[in-house]
Amino acid sequence: RAEAALIDGKAIAETIRREVAAEVAELRASHALSPGLAVLLVGERRDSQSYVRMKKAACAETGIESIGVDLPADASEEEVLTAVRRLNGNPDVHGVLVQLPLPKHVNTERVLAAVSIEKDVDGFHPINMGQLAMAGRRPLFVPCTPKGCIELLLRSGVSMEGKRAVVIGRSNIVGTPAALLLQRHNATVTVVHSRTRDPAAITREADIVIAAAGVAELVRGNWLKPGCVVIDVGINPVDDPSTKRGYRLVGDVCFEEAKQVASMITPVPGGVGPMTIAMLLSNTLLAAKRSKGLVE
Amino acid sequence: RAEAALIDGKAIAETIRREVAAEVAELRASHALSPGLAVLLVGERRDSQSYVRMKKAACAETGIESIGVDLPADASEEEVLTAVRRLNGNPDVHGVLVQLPLPKHVNTERVLAAVSIEKDVDGFHPINMGQLAMAGRRPLFVPCTPKGCIELLLRSGVSMEGKRAVVIGRSNIVGTPAALLLQRHNATVTVVHSRTRDPAAITREADIVIAAAGVAELVRGNWLKPGCVVIDVGINPVDDPSTKRGYRLVGDVCFEEAKQVASMITPVPGGVGPMTIAMLLSNTLLAAKRSKGLVE
Ligand SMILES: NC(=O)C1=CN([C@@H]2O[C@H](COP(=O)(O)OP(=O)(O)OC[C@H]3O[C@@H](n4cnc5c(N)ncnc54)[C@H](OP(=O)(O)O)[C@@H]3O)[C@@H](O)[C@H]2O)C=CC1
Ligand SMILES: NC(=O)C1=CN([C@@H]2O[C@H](COP(=O)(O)OP(=O)(O)OC[C@H]3O[C@@H](n4cnc5c(N)ncnc54)[C@H](OP(=O)(O)O)[C@@H]3O)[C@@H](O)[C@H]2O)C=CC1
Numbered sequence: 001r002a003e004a005a006l007i008d009g010k011a012i013a014e015t016i017r018r019e020v021a022a023e024v025a026e027l028r029a030s031h032a033l034s035p036g037l038a039v040l041l042v043g044e045r046r047d048s049q050s051y052v053r054m055k056k057a058a059c060a061e062t063g064i065e066s067i068g069v070d071l072p073a074d075a076s077e078e079e080v081l082t083a084v085r086r087l088n089g090n091p092d093v094h095g096v097l098v099q100l101p102l103p104k105h106v107n108t109e110r111v112l113a114a115v116s117i118e119k120d121v122d123g124f125h126p127i128n129m130g131q132l133a134m135a136g137r138r139p140l141f142v143p144c145t146p147k148g149c150i151e152l153l154l155r156s157g158v159s160m161e162g163k164r165a166v167v168i169g170r171s172n173i174v175g176t177p178a179a180l181l182l183q184r185h186n187a188t189v190t191v192v193h194s195r196t197r198d199p200a201a202i203t204r205e206a207d208i209v210i211a212a213a214g215v216a217e218l219v220r221g222n223w224l225k226p227g228c229v230v231i232d233v234g235i236n237p238v239d240d241p242s243t244k245r246g247y248r249l250v251g252d253v254c255f256e257e258a259k260q261v262a263s264m265i266t267p268v269p270g271g272v273g274p275m276t277i278a279m280l281l282s283n284t285l286l287a288a289k290r291s292k293g294l295v296e
Numbered sequence: 297r298a299e300a301a302l303i304d305g306k307a308i309a310e311t312i313r314r315e316v317a318a319e320v321a322e323l324r325a326s327h328a329l330s331p332g333l334a335v336l337l338v339g340e341r342r343d344s345q346s347y348v349r350m351k352k353a354a355c356a357e358t359g360i361e362s363i364g365v366d367l368p369a370d371a372s373e374e375e376v377l378t379a380v381r382r383l384n385g386n387p388d389v390h391g392v393l394v395q396l397p398l399p400k401h402v403n404t405e406r407v408l409a410a411v412s413i414e415k416d417v418d419g420f421h422p423i424n425m426g427q428l429a430m431a432g433r434r435p436l437f438v439p440c441t442p443k444g445c446i447e448l449l450l451r452s453g454v455s456m457e458g459k460r461a462v463v464i465g466r467s468n469i470v471g472t473p474a475a476l477l478l479q480r481h482n483a484t485v486t487v488v489h490s491r492t493r494d495p496a497a498i499t500r501e502a503d504i505v506i507a508a509a510g511v512a513e514l515v516r517g518n519w520l521k522p523g524c525v526v527i528d529v530g531i532n533p534v535d536d537p538s539t540k541r542g543y544r545l546v547g548d549v550c551f552e553e554a555k556q557v558a559s560m561i562t563p564v565p566g567g568v569g570p571m572t573i574a575m576l577l578s579n580t581l582l583a584a585k586r587s588k589g590l591v592e
Contacts, residue, residue: 109433126433130426133476134468137405137422162493170479172430180429183466183487188498190486191479197458202484 001226004262007156009148013274016151020281021062027288028063035288036065037095037121037280038087042080042106043073048099055097058277064284067093077106081114088116094288095121097280118290121283123147124172132180140290141283146178148275149210149231150185156264158208158229160185166203168192168219168252169212174233178210199223211252221257230258230265233272297522300558303452305444309570312447316577317358323584324359331584332361333391333417333576334383338376338402339369344395351393354573360580363389373402377410384412390584391417393576414586417579419443420468428476436586437579442474444571445506445527446481452560454504454525456481462499464488464515464548465508470529474506495519507548517553526554526561529568 027033037059041052052068059066067090069083080102087096096119102108112124120128123143131139153160165187169175175191182189187208192199194213200223203209211219212233224230234252251268259265266272289295323329333355337348348364355362363386365379376398383392392415398404408420416424419439427435449456461483465471471487479485483504488495490509496519499505507515508529520526530548547564555561562568585591 126423126426126430128426129429130422130424133425133429133472134422135466135472136468162491164493164498170431172432176429176431183489186489186491188486188488188492190484192484193479193482195458195482196484197460202460 001260004230004259004265007152007229007231007264007266007271009152009266009271010274012152012155013148013278015155016275016278016282017058017062020064020278020285023285024063027285027294031292031294033288033292034065034092035063035094035284036067036092037097037284038067038069038090038093039097039099040069040071040080040083040087041099042071042075043103045101048101052099055277055280058281059284062281064281065092073103075103075106077110080106080111084111084114088114088119091291093119094291095119095280095284097122119287121280121287123177123283129172129177132177132184141286142181142279143173143177144279144283145174145212145233145272145276146181146210147279147283148272149178149233150181151279152231152266152272152275153208153229156229158264160187160208163187163207164205165189165208165210166192166206167210167212168199168203169214169233171212174212175210178212178233182208182210209253213252215252216250217252217254219253219258221254221261224258224261226261227263228261230262231272232266232268235268235273297556300526300555300561303448303525303527303560303562303567305448305562305567306570308448308451309444309574311451312571312574312578313354313358316360316574316581319581320359323581323590327588327590329584329588330361330388331359331390331580332363332388333393333580334363334365334386334389335393335395336365336367336376336379336383337395338367338371339399341397344397348395351573351576354577355580358577360577361388369399371399371402373406376402376407380407380410384410384415387587389415390587391415391576391580393418415583417576417583419473419579425468425473428473428480437582438477438575439469439473440575440579441470441508441529441568441572442477442506443575443579444568445474445529446477447575448527448562448568448571449504449525452525454560456483456504459483459503460501461485461504461506462488462502463506463508464495464499465510465529467508470508471506474508474529478504478506505549509548511548512546513548513550515549515554517550517557520554520557522557523559524557526558527568528562528564531564531569 056066123141128139131137167179216236232251232253240248352362419437424435427433463475512532528547528549536544
């Protein structure tokens with residue numbers, strides 16, 4: 001049988017970024033509206049700094065204004081909350097993103113709940129999660145990574161209706177919202193987690209697999225039903241002395257085995273990764289349009 | 297093989313009501329605190345009136361004060377919202393319950409979101425649903441019927457950890473919160489709904505089945521894995537000329553067939569039904585205790 005087709009997240013994300021850029025230009029021209037994203041960074045974690053840089057660069061490329069707010073690692077929770085509230089009140093800011101993780105002495109739950117739900121472009125506010133879980137409701141924003149997974153399926157022509165789907169992982173930022181989104185598209189969803197018995201047998205029932213466990217190459221070829229579609233969210237460093245950095249990144253799926261079984265699969269890197277930022281841009285655009293009543 | 301053991305919801309609910317009554321008496325004696333539940337009824341639907349009557353009677357029996365607020369069927373949304381806000385502000389009221397369904401001209405979503413989350417004993421506020429969906433968070437209240445289902449499992453010694461569970465139905469008041477609760481107890485959960493293909497085969501994989509589809513006797517004996525545990529939420533009237541009322545109530549499970557296959561099963565009536573009100577009383581007690589800082 002033929003090898004799985006690649007779902008090219010990089011190319012799809014690029015298309016979305018171009019679509020967003022076009023809309024941003026149009027908003028500026030016809031409504032004098034400049035979408036703005038505030039990125040709040042507390043402390044100096046290297047990885048967080050690099051994510052923030054990537055987000056700002058993506059904003060610049062699409063014409064979205066980015067407003068960086070940097071607080072020292074020892075900022076008090078009250079200082080962080082004050083910064084969030086100030087951004088909530090700033091009319092030039094349409095999206096407020098709090099870069100995670102926050103320092104340990106700051107209560108993440110409290111800070112995320114302080115973001116105005118109209119500016120919650122990360123979709124992490126419990127009201128947005130509640131609306132995502134509830135039938136007949138619509139969240140203002142959906143978290144970027146799971147939204148990116150679904151967008152990859154949609155833009156690859158994969159129908160979810162009536163399909164069996166397995167989501168591996170149940171985190172707030174990926175697994176749980178991914179499962180809720182698949183269900184909203186009328187898939188029949190099973191959530192596999194670390195306490196699941198025989199995850200291989202369960203995953204083998206799925207037409208669509210979203211893997212977000214954070215375990216390198218957890219999903220082997222024999223976990224997959226022939227012809228299934230695989231979305232691999234994992235980004236895991238594994239030692240590799242043959243590379244300059246001494247490691248390389250692999251997904252939660254054993255790609256070499258899976259591509260022999262699946263009909264479509266996302267690579268790592270170049271699959272879900274680029275979609276996360278594309279969805280952040282798209283959520284920021286949505287927030288800006290909504291602030292002027294330009295969306296339903 | 298032996299027939300399934302009955303899970304006696306009536307007896308378990310009675311035990312819970314006695315436990316609640318004892319705690320209510322104790323609160324009154326040692327903290328001069330009288331738990332109070334407000335029940336807001338809009339219009340004069342017969343079924344709603346009867347539910348409200350049952351809830352008030354259960355309050356009276358356990359020593360909880362009930363405050364009935366009745367509005368005419370043509371009350372405006374603003375009048376309903378005003379009534380809710382007044383109850384939110386009333387210190388003698390610890391729980392606010394809005395009897396559903398509301399008349400069509402009133403936006404249910406808006407009214408439910410107006411209930412103070414500290415008094416949301418029905419657990420229908422989107423923040424409570426979001427917290428239920430989110431790992432590491434705790435909702436202030438869990439909706440009564442699904443909470444009752446889990447309580448039946450716990451009090452019958454059924455462990456959920458690592459078990460496969462199928463929930464049939466994904467409504468906001470039963471199916472979705474039931475699935476989220478099972479998952480919090482580390483079951484591996486699949487949600488079956490009206491667009492699911494081959495629900496029988498999927499249900500047959502489950503060690504625990506919660507049926508909440510609202511379809512009389514949907515789940516046949518051959519949908520069940522031998523030895524599974526069945527919680528039947530359905531309450532469906534079917535014609536029966538041999539009865540005085542001309543109908544009888546059956547569940548979503550074909551009881552006669554299922555009891556030959558399952559190891560434990562709830563009857564209808566007398567299973568989940570009585571648990572819903574018991575959980576409402578228990579949520580009201582919780583709200584009252586929390587209002588005085590008597591719970592973590
Ligand atoms: N592409 C992108 O842009 C992004 C990629 N990621 C990547 O996605 C992966 C998941 O991230 P995140 O959701 O934040 O991770 P978390 O660590 O928060 O959650 C991992 C989840 O996987 C479950 N899990 C862990 N081990 C196993 C196992 N052996 N079998 C089945 N389930 C298991 C856990 O179960 P339990 O709940 O029982 O502990 C948990 O629910 C990571 O590799 C991360 O780097 C994350 C965000 C964005
Ligand atoms: N014991 C108690 O105290 C209570 C009992 N109930 C009873 O529980 C039952 C469910 O109530 P409720 O959740 O409010 O009902 P809803 O009508 O709101 O939801 C029914 C759910 O079942 C799904 N469904 C419908 N038909 C099928 C089918 N043939 N196969 C699989 N799934 C199906 C629907 O799917 P989809 O989303 O695709 O439409 C929907 O998600 C009713 O009988 C009700 O009377 C309810 C509340 C309290």
